[in-house]
Amino acid sequence: MVETTVVNVIGTITYQQEIALGALADTLSQRNEITSVTYEPAENHWLQTRFAPDNTYVAFYRSGRCSIVGSNSVDHIYEIADCVNTVIRDILDFNYEPKVEISNIVATADIGSSIHLETLALELGMNHVEYEPEQFPALMYRGENYTALIFASGKVLCTGLTKMEETTKAVEDLASRLKGVK
Known part of the structure; x- marks a missing residue:
């Protein structure tokens, strides 16, 4: 048996509505759960954030999708998704459970x-x-x-x-x- 080490898990959250990224950036920059916010529409078409406590990278797209990158476990993706959803529920008006999916697992072995x-x-x-x-x-x-x-x-x-x-x-x-x- 070979030991498999997860080095990156990528997940997505799908909101069923378009997101106004400029307004979201302004709101997120005032939240304690967010350690950094970068939105430069001339350079990137997405909003880049980092969520506490471990600075997990979360990108928001105008289409209503959100990507979580850099986790080392599937469980961690769902934990961060819960944090993201808690913050977004305070900002967006929705009464459904956003769809969370694992889109890629990167693992290494020797x-x-x-x-x-x-x-x-x-x-x-x-x-x-x-x-x-x-x-x-x-x-x-x-x-x-x-x-x-x-x-x-x-x-x-x-x-x-x-x-x-x-x-x-x-x-x-x-x-x-x-x-x-x-």
Whole structure:
């Protein structure tokens, strides 16, 4: 069994209405739960905030969507979503439960041995692999519903899944395939 470490979880909240970002920025800048607010419409079309206590990055979009980035667990995404919803309920008028979704989990693992990437490219099948060592030092493997970067050192980065169980299984399955390649 390979230990999988979550390095980033990205979640979204969907509000069923357009958000006036300028007004939201003014209001959020006065809230204690918010450690920073940046809204520069000439540079970015979204409102950037950081929520206490750990400065989690939360971006608001005019469309009514909100992204939470930089968490290290699915549970943390839901905790931050609750904080965001509490603040937004004080600002926006809605009487529904906003939809919270996990949109991506990024995890790493170390299989514990080095890998010959040229051999691995052939083993995994060229239709699932991109490997150009002159451009990037890792092999990119496209699984059924995820993408993995595999380094010669035996380190693996897996992205694209939305459930922790799926991510762990993908890393373990991949690691078992990699162990035989030297």
